[in-house]
């Protein structure tokens with residue numbers, strides 16, 4: 001019996017997992033659970049200072065996913081597009097989130113991660129994110145740290161070509177995925193969210209990605 005299943009019976013908090021999905025791509029189930037309320041409250045602070053808005057495709061079309069950002073001035077300047085964004089500066093990354101993201105990277109074999117931004121995606125039932133690579137960052141030796149809250153989703157982690165068949169990974173509240181090194185440019189995406197209700201986030205899934213952009 002797996003330790004996770006045992007814990008259903010013992011009612012003890014589950015130990016986070018450490019699963020290497022590919023070289024440089026690590027799934028740590030439940031790693032954010034211990035402090036989920038504090039972390040989500042910090043995400044809510046970001047959203048209060050920088051309200052969620054619809055993401056737009058590179059060609060300017062509105063997407064279903066709602067997004068916002070936090071981070072330092074250099075990262076903001078690197079990503080800011082006058083035609084797309086308001087001129088308002090990003091709020092800083094809350095310290096509790098930045099330090100957690102660094103710990104996640106260290107556990108995954110990336111001890112030099114220095115995130116300068118935290119991007120938030122909010123999904124509701126039916127919202128998906130197509131397969132893409134994260135390529136707006138300057139330094140691809142720095143990994144991506146992704147933390148999920150609320151409703152579960154099926155995360156797709158593919159290869160270095162868009163047509164490579166992706167692995168399907170169920171991501172639940174508190175799960176963390178880090179991808180870097182040889183996995184940094186893997187295509188990834190999110191399948192349409194199933195409707196549901198989560199005690200902390202209601203009808204939504206939130207995903208926080210920590211990056212070194214500038």
Ligand SMILES: O=C(O)CCC(=O)C(=O)O
Nearest residue numbers: 121134146155190207209
């Ligand atoms: O929501 C997720 O799990 C992935 C988000 C993502 O890939 C992105 O924002 O670039």
Ligand SMILES: [Fe+2]
Nearest residue numbers: 132133134188
């Ligand atoms: Fe991405």
